[in-house]
Amino acid sequence: MSFAEWVASTEDRVVARVVRHLGQQGYIPRIAAYPSYGSTSWVRVRARVLLGDPLAPGPGSTARRGWRNLITAEYPGAEVEIRYPDGTLIDIVRTDRGGYVDAVVPLALDPGRRTLLLSVPGGDQDVEAPIHVLSPDARRAVVSDIDDTVLVTYMPRPWVAAWNFLVRSETSRQAVPGMADLYQALTADQDTGMFYLSNGAWNTAGALGRFFTRVGLPAGALLLTDFGPTGTALFRSGREHKANTLVQLADEFPDLRFVLIGDDGQHDPEIYRAFDEARPGRVEAVAIRQLSAVEQVVASGTPVPLPIAREGMAGLERGDAVVVSGENGTVLAERLRAAGVV
Template identity: 45%
Template sequence: MGISSRLSSARGALRAVAPSRPSDRPHWAARIEDVKNAVVGRALRRMHWEPRLQPFHGLGSGHRVRVLARVLYASPGTPADFHDQPVHDMRTMAVRGWRNFAGQVVPHRPVQVLLGDEQFTVPADRAGIVDAELEVALPPGTHQAVLWTDPGNEVTADITVVPDGTAVGLVSDIDDTVMVTWLPRPLLAFWNAFVVHQSSRQVVPGMPMLYQRLAREHPAMPVVYLSTGAWNVFPVLKRFLYRNGYPDGPLLLTDWGPTHTGFFRSGPDHKHRALAYLAEAFPGIRWILVGDDGQHDPSIYDEFARQHPDRVDTVLIRRLTEPEQLLAHGSRRPLATFPHGPGGPSTVTAPDGHGLLFALQRLGRIGRGPQEADEAGRRVA
């Protein structure tokens, strides 16, 4: 059935609403950003620019899914699916990096979502982000939600529905865990926005193989990439993961702009909220948590493990080298260590994916393949 006929026959109602604004006065930076968005938005509309949607990869269970997207202005004649191209389209992905940071968001725009046979209306937030949980019955697997702001600008967003009864899931940090850029953290936004060639970022040795082995060990395992990176770099990160053989999965990123309480959003708070969402949305899953010791991952994972001891399977921490520690936070020593005591989850540390895989094999968490143990043993030292 075509999109147009599905739209006409879809049924449903408003099932998700944006969080209400706090009663106290917003932070001055947020007020300035709101004025800027209003002024620029009016100017673009006078030039006949139109809203366009950038879809993100969503996830959910068989009865409730999370739909993610961003609403941006686009010049007249821009195809509706400009942001909705295959991840392997190298030219499209190369263009998008800087355009995503230069784009103007459309705050509070109502967005229509067609998923299955149900239609929903959800609003974008003040940063143009659509982040809505919708109650809809879907079978396990990958589905496509249809999103639009006006007839004719429909795009599709992938939705991964996790099968009921899934026992294990994987949550992975990105920067310094699966990817190394060899730049100080303050420059990562610029790097990801303007430098888009494959040679500009390096894969952490052995991490794609580790994730593939975990996926084979747990065939129904959902893979969620959790990062403090901005939604602006979603296409760049998606392309990197695809090109280097990482399992496909949703990315939970954040908006770097001002909030009602501060100039920038808190990265650790974003990760705490995302982990709490996963624990609530998938109560039967025990998570393998993967991060690095260059920032706050060990303490964040420890707090989650203490709050939800039955939701953590294993914690895997990549140990950064001294130069990487310097770039991450300005010191040669790790910023944080995993502080939990006896009775906490199994914690494995190693300098790369080969060492982590070998350690998991020694613990009996992954079957040992031919010659893998010898190779990993040389790397873990």
């Protein structure tokens, strides 16, 4: 057994003991449902089941801000009932070792914003799960990074990120100027898919949704990840998460072309270049926010983009997709408009 496997096994044993203890204390299964997506023949349902006090606010609510959203007890193996809004049962699925549901369910739904209901026996009932059902006529999807692309986070600097998430009020978080207007323009056609792809943890999903609403960013599916041991590694690779998710989206929606938006503080340009090579012709445009010198120092330790980011940009510019860069959403919108993308 490798060290990573031993850590994952130990974590599973600890979780099992915690679940038993909290159950004896009267805690019940609580559901956090995440905004997701689907087509007119299937939907992807994403959620997490956590054990919580039946009298406390649900996971991710405005009454559970900051550090409280990191103190959770996942409930592996929980049965989750998926129902239509009228209560008709669609399917029953089980959570994985982290308490997560990521289930593709064959289902015929009309295009548009839809809602399914999630329930867990002995716990939360009829929790709304928002689903964006993409039309068969859809031809474009926008995939956006979050940290330092739409939200100023200084994420790679641990103590600043910790202060932002654990202590500061949600309303103090700053949006990158012009991004909301750009995204609204890109998704003006209701058939356009909107996906927010980030290395951030699922614990932040509620706060992110409220931030998007407050600053005027369009609603979209969240594509986040989870930290901790996987059984083969001590920590999940954020870069692999982004790369694999892009390929998955391309394969799920073979008729879509993608507008990819990120920043040059870390690996976004290289990830987008690799995706463009892996799925030729599927990238319509790439827009990269250029961080300031101060932001670059925080993000990568140097006042200029890392070599991998510069190489990624050069590779993108050699391809067929429209490639633009700029310091904020207003500049990116102008350059995308000049290229005929907006």
